[in-house]
Amino acid sequence: ANASQYPFAYSADDRSDLGPLAQPQYVDTAGRLAGWVEAFVIQRPTDTLSLLKDIANGVSAQIAYQSRETEGTQGPLETLDRGWGSCRDFAVLFAEAARTLGLGARLVSGYLYDPAGDRVGTSGTGSTHAWVEVFVPGAGWIPFDPTNQSVGSANLIPVAVARKIDQVAPVSGSFRGQPLDLLAMDVEVVVADA
Numbered sequence: 001a002n003a004s005q006y007p008f009a010y011s012a013d014d015r016s017d018l019g020p021l022a023q024p025q026y027v028d029t030a031g032r033l034a035g036w037v038e039a040f041v042i043q044r045p046t047d048t049l050s051l052l053k054d055i056a057n058g059v060s061a062q063i064a065y066q067s068r069e070t071e072g073t074q075g076p077l078e079t080l081d082r083g084w085g086s087c088r089d090f091a092v093l094f095a096e097a098a099r100t101l102g103l104g105a106r107l108v109s110g111y112l113y114d115p116a117g118d119r120v121g122t123s124g125t126g127s128t129h130a131w132v133e134v135f136v137p138g139a140g141w142i143p144f145d146p147t148n149q150s151v152g153s154a155n156l157i158p159v160a161v162a163r164k165i166d167q168v169a170p171v172s173g174s175f176r177g178q179p180l181d182l183l184a185m186d187v188e189v190v191v192a193d194a
Contacts (some may be wrong), residue, residue: 003137005045006101014137017105020163021135026075026096031074038095049151052134052144059146060088073165087147088165091130094146094175104135108143109168110159113191124178130165157191 002008010018028034040054064084078094079085085093091107098105112129133141143153160168 003048003139005138006041006048006051008137008139010104014104014135018135021106022099022102022104024096024099025164026077027075032080033096033099036080041101046140047073048125048136050096051101052103052142053151056094056144056146056151059094059148060149061170063090063093065090065147086130088153089129090146091132092165094144095132098134106133106135106141107131107162107165107168108133108156108158108161109152109165111157112145113155113157114146124156130168133161179187 002010006073010022015022026033036156037055040051040058062083063079064082066086067088068088072087073088074082076093079089079093095105095107110131112127114127117168128191129145129147131145131147132142133143135141142151143156145156162168
């Protein structure tokens with residue numbers, strides 16, 4: 001299938017492999033998210049990669065970034081209503097927007113390597129981060145970071161991918177002991193030359 005222009009049709013094999021990754025995961029009976037996404041589709045057909053970049057940039061332009069340490073993620077409509085969110089919320093909104101257009105999208109959790117310290121959502125050289133990969137036939141899985149308005153895998157270190165953001169927690173677990181036994185925990189990301 002030629003996927004350079006949207007809309008395009010996935011092959012039967014791609015549709016089978018993508019399954020729920022190409023279907024919206026959140027209830028939107030009023031079609032609010034679909035209406036929001038359609039504003040980015042200027043004409044049909046349109047360049048697929050440009051459309052996806054426009055949507056990712058639209059997330060970043062319309063939603064204010066706010067770091068959040070609490071667990072959980074806002075749904076896409078909640079993020080649109082609030083007008084703010086964390087990288088997880090940006091990723092969920094972008095993935096659901098792509099799925100609303102019938103595109104296969106998966107959520108990625110990992111680390112954002114930022115030695116310059118100038119990327120949104122970083123503290124130090126390596127911070128946990130969430131982004132999205134969209135499947136485009138002929139190109140494969142293309143990473144989109146709507147938080148930083150970037151395309152491609154530069155500075156992104158994936159740890160887990162899944163259909164839903166709560167399935168990709170990079171680190172989870174529990175601690176049992178005295179409160180003073182664990183005062184702090186740090187993760188350091190170092191990129192080594194091959």
